[in-house]
Amino acid sequence: MTEDDEFAEFANAHAERLRTTAFMLCHDWHLAQDLTQTALTKLFLSWRRATQADNLVAYAQKILLRSYLDHRRRRSSTESTPGVLHEPAYRESPELRLTMLDALAGLPARDRAIVILRYFEDYSVEQVADVLEIPVSVVKSQTRRSLGKLRELLAADQLALFA
Amino acid sequence: MTEDLRALLRADLSGERPPPLGDLVGTAIREGRRIRRTRRIRRIGAGLLAVAAAVSVFVLVGDGGVAGRRYPAGAGAVLSPSFVPPGTPVPTETAEARTFSIRGGTKRAGGSREKATSAAMLHLLTQLLPPGRTTHLGVAAEDDLQVQLYLDDGSGPGMVRVAVARNEPIADEPIADDPPQEGTVSVTIRHMPDNCLQGMVVDADWPDGTLVQVDVASCLDQAGPPAPPALTADQAVRVAADPRWGVTMDAELVDEGAKRFPTLPVIG
Numbered sequence: 001m002t003e004d005d006e007f008a009e010f011a012n013a014h015a016e017r018l019r020t021t022a023f024m025l026c027h028d029w030h031l032a033q034d035l036t037q038t039a040l041t042k043l044f045l046s047w048r049r050a051t052q053a054d055n056l057v058a059y060a061q062k063i064l065l066r067s068y069l070d071h072r073r074r075r076s077s078t079e080s081t082p083g084v085l086h087e088p089a090y091r092e093s094p095e096l097r098l099t100m101l102d103a104l105a106g107l108p109a110r111d112r113a114i115v116i117l118r119y120f121e122d123y124s125v126e127q128v129a130d131v132l133e134i135p136v137s138v139v140k141s142q143t144r145r146s147l148g149k150l151r152e153l154l155a156a157d158q159l160a161l162f163a
Numbered sequence: 164m165t166e167d168l169r170a171l172l173r174a175d176l177s178g179e180r181p182p183p184l185g186d187l188v189g190t191a192i193r194e195g196r197r198i199r200r201t202r203r204i205r206r207i208g209a210g211l212l213a214v215a216a217a218v219s220v221f222v223l224v225g226d227g228g229v230a231g232r233r234y235p236a237g238a239g240a241v242l243s244p245s246f247v248p249p250g251t252p253v254p255t256e257t258a259e260a261r262t263f264s265i266r267g268g269t270k271r272a273g274g275s276r277e278k279a280t281s282a283a284m285l286h287l288l289t290q291l292l293p294p295g296r297t298t299h300l301g302v303a304a305e306d307d308l309q310v311q312l313y314l315d316d317g318s319g320p321g322m323v324r325v326a327v328a329r330n331e332p333i334a335d336e337p338i339a340d341d342p343p344q345e346g347t348v349s350v351t352i353r354h355m356p357d358n359c360l361q362g363m364v365v366d367a368d369w370p371d372g373t374l375v376q377v378d379v380a381s382c383l384d385q386a387g388p389p390a391p392p393a394l395t396a397d398q399a400v401r402v403a404a405d406p407r408w409g410v411t412m413d414a415e416l417v418d419e420g421a422k423r424f425p426t427l428p429v430i431g
Contacts, residue, residue, distance in 0.1 A: 004192065011188040019184065020176065029181050037191050044195030070381075100171040119168040 002090040007047045011040050014057060018064050024116050025068045027105045035071065039064035061121065062131045065113050072109040103153040114139055174211040197351075197366060200374055202307070204326050265348050276411040279327060281427060283412050283420030284310045284430075286326055291402045293394070296320075301430030308410065311430055313383070314393040321382035321393030322360070325402065329373045329410045345416050348404050352396055359385060362392060367403040373410065 001009075015036060022032035022039075042063050043050055053059040090096075104112050113132060117123040125143075129136045281302035283341030288310060289297055295316035303309035308327040313320040351366040368374055377399045383390045394402065407413060 008188060008192060011191065015184055015188050019181070019187070023174075023179070024172065029179075033182065033184075033187060037187050037194070040188060040191035041194045041198070044192055045198060086176065099175045100168070101175045115168075116172075121171050122169075 002045055004044075006051070007044050008065070009057065010060075014060060015040065017057075018060060020122065021061060021116060022064055022068065024101065024104065024120065025112060026071075026111070027101060031071075035064060035067050038067045042067070058127065058131065061117075065117075065131055066103070069109060077162070081125075100150075100154070102152050106153055107146050107149060110134075111142050111149075115146050115150070116144050118143055165336050169231040177267060193368065196374070197368075200326075200328055200366075200376065201364075204324075204376060204378070238258075263350055265350060265400075273294045275414040276409070277417045279308055279310065279410050279412040280417055280420055281310050282424040283417040284308060284325060284327065284408075284421035285312065285427070286423055287405070287407055287412070287416055288312065288323070291405055292323070293398055295393070298425060301423070301428045302431065316393075318391045320383065322378075322383055323393045323402075324376075324378040324380075325408075326376045326378075327373070327408050328376075329371070348406075348407065350400055350404055352400065359389065363394075363396065363399060365396070365399040367400075367408075373408065375403045375405075375408045 018039060019032050019036040021030055022035040026032055039060065043060050048058060050059050105113060107115065110132065114128055117128045117131060118125070120133065123131070125136055125139050129139045129155075132139070217258050285300055285302070289312075292314055293316065295314045297312050297314055298320065299311070299313040299322075301311045303326075309324060311322065311324045313322050315321070347370060349368045351368075353364045353366075354359045355364060359382035360380045361378045365377040365379070366374065367376075377394075379392045379394045379399050381389055391401045405417065
């Protein structure tokens with residue numbers, strides 16, 4: 001099996017998962033598709049080095065997250081501020097209850113990535129710090145802050161989950 | 164709490180209707196190969212530039228010209244303009260940068276094939292070029308399938324390079340959004356304003372993994388003045404999309420190339 005075949009096998013097996021992570025980050029399937037393709041292209045170009053990594057999936061996630069954060073940085077000057085939510089509307093109308101994905105969209109990009117890695121991908125604090133290249137202490141403090149923000153945003157019947 | 168959060172996220176995701184993944188992996192692989200190939204050719208280009216600079220110094224000190232004395236006999240030959248037959252331009256759009264497919268009429272050549280040689284590539288290239296005077300023929304070192312020449316249609320010499328490589332086709336994966344079809348070549352035209360040696364680059368990707376790259380320079384030396392591009396976009400597409408290119412080529416072309424160019428200068 002050639003290196004390209006090995007890459008194709010890995011990419012086919014994990015593209016869906018990567019795209020789901022990308023979607024949780026950006027809440028836009030088309031952008032998620034683009035980010036995943038960008039990440040896979042970068043992974044293809046660094047495949048030999050990537051295969052030396054202890055956890056190839058984490059390596060791919062790292063590339064994806066950096067692609068996403070790069071994208072955010074490039075667009076930060078033109079994008080509207082995330083997280084502008086109309087709380088009274090969804091709090092008073094159950095059918096308009098905010099979803100977790102909506103609430104995540106209310107977090108700053110890096111904080112969103114922290115929550116997704118910690119609570120969806122089940123990474124340890126240390127792994128999140130490594131992927132995002134930030135200190136462990138920042139991961140911990142931002143996690144607390146992000147959970148507090150999510151608690152504010154989510155409907156009452158979901159708050160128990162954060163108790 | 165972790166499980167609860169994860170369950171909430173999963174519940175939200177289950178309500179989503181994601182678009183199909185499509186050929187995401189295949190597209191990433193093709194783009195990766197294109198970037199890899201471009202990097203490789205740029206490395207070769209840097210070598211060519213160094214050689215070109217050395218040749219320029221050599222000429223400036225008055226010790227002979229490029230053709231006839233700098234290279235072995237037969238190298239750097241000046242071909243008769245009449246040798247290069249006029250070609251039929253391929254109908255294309257004229258946008259600045261684009262990718263499109265050419266279907267039909269471009270089936271890969273059949274028949275007896277042999278391992279491609281630089282001489283065969285030059286032989287084929289001179290058949291595909293529009294009329295003009297060709298000089299400074301050269302080949303890349305170490306069996307790299309890359310050739311170079313200058314073409315002068317009367318407005319001054321312009322440099323053209325052609326490189327051929329082949330990657331393995333992507334197993335069990337469609338090559339493009341449409342199912343791959345025999346005889347369909349995907350052509351990409353790019354303009355690179357910051358690199359005059361590759362002012363315009365035309366890539367032709369075949370379903371079997373064959374990649375043909377034609378570089379049309381807008382200078383002869385990155386430190387030198389601008390030079391007229393030797394080919395228009397349509398002419399470059401016609402060269403790149405010719406089905407006779409490959410890491411193997413028609414045996415007759417290989418044979419004729421060997422006879423016509425028994426020795427060639429190594430340019431990089």
